[in-house]
Amino acid sequence: MLRVAVLLSGRGSNLQALIDASQTSAYPAEIVHVVANVPNAPGLTRAREAGIASSVLDHRDYESRETFDAAVTGVLKECGAELVCLAGFMRILTDTFVEAWKDRLLNIHPSLLPAFKGLNAQQQALDAGVKIAGCSVHFVRLGMDEGPIVAQAAVPVLPGDDAESLSARILIEEHRLYPMVVRLIGEKRVAVIRERVLIDADEGERAGLSKPPAH
Numbered sequence: 232m233l234r235v236a237v238l239l240s241g242r243g244s245n246l247q248a249l250i251d252a253s254q255t256s257a258y259p260a261e262i263v264h265v266v267a268n269v270p271n272a273p274g275l276t277r278a279r280e281a282g283i284a285s286s287v288l289d290h291r292d293y294e295s296r297e298t299f300d301a302a303v304t305g306v307l308k309e310c311g312a313e314l315v316c317l318a319g320f321m322r323i324l325t326d327t328f329v330e331a332w333k334d335r336l337l338n339i340h341p342s343l344l345p346a347f348k349g350l351n352a353q354q355q356a357l358d359a360g361v362k363i364a365g366c367s368v369h370f371v372r373l374g375m376d377e378g379p380i381v382a383q384a385a386v387p388v389l390p391g392d393d394a395e396s397l398s399a400r401i402l403i404e405e406h407r408l409y410p411m412v413v414r415l416i417g418e419k420r421v422a423v424i425r426e427r428v429l430i431d432a433d434e435g436e437r438a439g440l441s442k443p444p445a446h
Contacts, residue, residue, distance in 0.1 A: 232261045233413070234261060234313045235261065235312065235314045235315075235316060236310060237264075237265045237317075237318050238303070240272055241272055242273040243277045243319065244402065245339060245405055245409050246318050247406075249316065249413060251410075252410035260314070260417040262281075263284070263310045264284050264312060266288060266303055268289060268320070269289070272287075290322060296325050303328070304331065315336045317336070324371070329371055329372065329373055334370055337368060339366060340376050342367065343364065343366075344367040344377075344383070347359070348377075353397045353401065354394040356397065364388050364401060368381045368408055379423050379427055381428045384405075
């Protein structure tokens, strides 16, 4: 079983999707620890209800990003994490941390990267007038929302959409895509070659990794 740790700052809906997937008998990964940098983050309740160990490392208690990231690393090593999933973790990680977890650190972002990086990606998409939006799961690199893309899912942008309605439609795909990617990694079917991701998947799985927009 692949040992997964999740870092979060908020409600933890993607954590819940991973929890639900990991509770199925054939799933090849288990969530061994949840780390939150915000005390009383709702995601901690989800972890507690699922019987998953958790830690609160309030970033305000640390003198620098380096000391905070070192504390996070200590927790991850103690729980034996092999893969780290960022799930609404609202902290910029240091280069040292990112390099230490290279190809073992995943993020999910609510846009079809490389478009619309950073905050408010859904509103950025609306402002740009795109007709298709979506989400991306990628391995983390030093730049914000950069790194080899593992999988993406698309959704239509509908007339009358605002940031809230588009976000809700994208979130449905996030909850499907993130557990699927972790499963493929747990099954050792994902490789990073020259900064591009190769997936050993059949045709049906490949279609599921990039759901086409509704017509």
